[in-house]
Amino acid sequence: MAGVNLQSASFEELAMPLFDQLYNFAHWLTQNREESEDLVQETYAKALRGFSSFQLGTNFRAWMYRILRNTFLTSRAGLRATSTVPLDSDEDGAELAIEAETPETILMSRSNSQRLQNAIEHLPLHYREILLLCEVEEMSYQEIAETLSIPIGTVMSRLSRARKTLRDELRPQFEQRIN
Amino acid sequence: MVCESWKAKLDIYLDGELSENEMRTFDAHVRSCPSCSADALARTQMKRAIHLAGKRFIPTADFRRRLQQSVAPKRRRSFQFGWVFAAVAAVILVVGISTVNYLRIQSARNQVFSEIADLHVETLASASPVDVVSTDRHTVKPWFQGRIPFAFNLPELQNSEFTLEGGRMAYLEQTPGAQLIYDVRKHHISVFIFPDASTRTRLTENSVSPKQLPFNMQTWSQRGLRYFVIGDASASDIDSLAKLFKAD
Numbered sequence: 001m002a003g004v005n006l007q008s009a010s011f012e013e014l015a016m017p018l019f020d021q022l023y024n025f026a027h028w029l030t031q032n033r034e035e036s037e038d039l040v041q042e043t044y045a046k047a048l049r050g051f052s053s054f055q056l057g058t059n060f061r062a063w064m065y066r067i068l069r070n071t072f073l074t075s076r077a078g079l080r081a082t083s084t085v086p087l088d089s090d091e092d093g094a095e096l097a098i099e100a101e102t103p104e105t106i107l108m109s110r111s112n113s114q115r116l117q118n119a120i121e122h123l124p125l126h127y128r129e130i131l132l133l134c135e136v137e138e139m140s141y142q143e144i145a146e147t148l149s150i151p152i153g154t155v156m157s158r159l160s161r162a163r164k165t166l167r168d169e170l171r172p173q174f175e176q177r178i179n
Numbered sequence: 180m181v182c183e184s185w186k187a188k189l190d191i192y193l194d195g196e197l198s199e200n201e202m203r204t205f206d207a208h209v210r211s212c213p214s215c216s217a218d219a220l221a222r223t224q225m226k227r228a229i230h231l232a233g234k235r236f237i238p239t240a241d242f243r244r245r246l247q248q249s250v251a252p253k254r255r256r257s258f259q260f261g262w263v264f265a266a267v268a269a270v271i272l273v274v275g276i277s278t279v280n281y282l283r284i285q286s287a288r289n290q291v292f293s294e295i296a297d298l299h300v301e302t303l304a305s306a307s308p309v310d311v312v313s314t315d316r317h318t319v320k321p322w323f324q325g326r327i328p329f330a331f332n333l334p335e336l337q338n339s340e341f342t343l344e345g346g347r348m349a350y351l352e353q354t355p356g357a358q359l360i361y362d363v364r365k366h367h368i369s370v371f372i373f374p375d376a377s378t379r380t381r382l383t384e385n386s387v388s389p390k391q392l393p394f395n396m397q398t399w400s401q402r403g404l405r406y407f408v409i410g411d412a413s414a415s416d417i418d419s420l421a422k423l424f425k426a427d
Contacts, residue, residue, distance in 0.1 A: 012250050019246065020238065020353070027236035037242050044250055113325035116232040134194065135226055136233030141196050160190060167225075 011051045014060050015044060021137060022068055028132055029072050029081075031121065039075065043068040062139070062146040069129065069147065081125045119169040127162035134159055185215055193222055231348075234355060237328055240376040291351070295407045296394055298349050299369040302360065308367075309345030309360055319346045319359065327355050331372050331404060334423035340364065341420055349373075361420060368410030368420055375405045397421040 022043065026036040047054075047067050054063055072078040120128060133139045133147060141155045148155070185208055191197055192205045209216050238246075302308045311322040316333035324330075326348055336343060341361045349358035349371055356373035395417045396409040401424075408421045 012247075012252065015250060016247065019243065023238040023242075024234060024236045028233070033236075036236070037238070040238075040242075041246060041249065044246060048250055113228070113232045116228055117235060117325075120229070120232065131229065132233050135229040138230075141194070156191060156196075159194075163190060163225075166229075 011048055015047060015064065018061060018064055022064060025065065025129075025132060025137070026068060026072070028120070028128060029069075029125070030077050032077070035075075035077050039068065039072055042071050046071060059143060059146055062143045065133070065137075065147040066149065115170070119166055122169060123162065123165060126158065127165055130155070130158050131162045131166065182212060182214055185209075185212070186218060189215065189218060189222060193219060193226060231326065231355065234353075235328060237354075237374060237376065243376065292392055292396065292398075294351060295371060295396070295409055296392055298351075298358065298371065299394065299409045302347070302358065302369060303367055308347070310347040312345040314343050314345075316343060319343060322346060323348075323357050327357055329374050329404065331357065332427045333359070334427040336423070339419070339423060340416075341368075341423070363412050363416050363420070366410055366412035366416070368408060368412055368417065370420070370424065371407040371409070373405050375400050375403050399425065401425065 019040070023036060023040050026039045026043075027033065030036045030039055043064065047064055050067075054060065120131065123131065130144060130148065133144045139147065141152050144155045144159075145152045150158075185205070188197065188201075188205070192202070192209075195202075197205060209219050311319055313319050313322075316336075320331075320333050323346065333343070341363050344360040344362055344367075346357060346359045349356050351371070351373050354373055356371060359370040359372075361368045361370065394409050394411055395414045396407060397417055398405065398407045399421070400406070406421070406424055408417050408424070410417060
């Protein structure tokens with residue numbers, strides 16, 4: 001019994017510091033407060049149950065995010081999100097970077113966080129999640145690959161497409177503003 | 180264009196994912212190529228903006244409590260030991276846990292206060308201490324809209340000795356918040372505001388700052404927000420400014 005207690009104590013120590021960021025990520029996925037609370041709750045319950053199979057020394061953060069994401073994908077909200085958005089082929093080479101952005105684009109991204117948040121919200125799920133893992137959670141490509149269970153080459157190409165899609169999403173709003 | 184091949188890797192470069200050698204080569208190129216350096220700057224700004232915009236949702240205190248309870252280790256009853264032993268063990272456990280907990284909380288609090296002091300010093304040392312420069316609270320307050328996930332009120336300063344210099348974003352335990360700079364008789368005072376629930380270190384309603392801190396400081400919690408007023412001004416000045424905020 002002591003073993004169980006010890007184990008859950010260390011689970012708590014490892015998992016609770018991730019609570020805020022996991023919740024933020026869950027909310028971005030579900031776009032709903034109640035659903036994100038359910039998702040986080042279920043993630044922690046599953047992780048606690050499966051903690052004995054987690055190998056200490058491997059990446060705990062990526063493990064938690066992977067559980068959260070898989071739980072989301074099999075939830076009603078997740079099935080809804082993935083059934084409406086076809087996945088692009090990620091195996092193509094990385095997108096060529098776009099031409100230099102205008103200073104106005106920079107100004108826009110600085111001064112209008114709400115606009116940017118809306119644009120991120122409208123990204124297809126597989127772009128939104130990879131962009132958030134990279135830019136908000138500041139995960140390395142390796143960690144993202146582990147979290148999403150995809151090869152590093154796919155991380156790079158998908159990230160590149162996500163960024164391009166976000167820029168494209170922001171550009172018409174910007175052009176509308178200056179016209 | 181020669182730069183096309185560089186630009187294809189620009190994002191990977193900015194993500195810090197190139198090998199050490201490639202990073203060095205890229206650094207040299209970006210420094211010498213105006214087009215790539217402008218592009219790199221724009222993308223860095225975009226990365227920064229996404230980073231800030233992405234930290235958007237904060238769990239409620241109630242949900243945090245519920246989740247904490249669900250993962251906390253369950254203590255199982257055991258009847259293998261005698262009651263006396265159990266009682267003694269319980270007392271030792273309670274005293275031990277309380278002491279460890281007290282020391283842990285005390286140390287975490289001191290760390291928060293040190294972080295606040297560091298943020299204040301960093302602002303004083305900065306070439307551009309404020310991001311929004313204005314003495315008008317109706318200019319400074321709206322500037323924070325969309326940058327931080329909460330709203331707050333700024334006090335009316337008429338008939339007081341304080342002047343508002345401006346504001347900037349600040350981070351405490353990875354939580355975005357507001358920093359406001361006030362002047363009183365050439366002393367700079369920072370007022371930091373963060374959502375109370377999101378700072379992991381629990382502070383009591385009016386925690387007292389540690390004595391070794393080289394500044395005067397006051398902190399309190401009000402309507403779900405945690406306020407820190409810090410500066411080298413006298414304790415009574417800090418108190419007066421704190422009262423203006425509390426009264427608002």
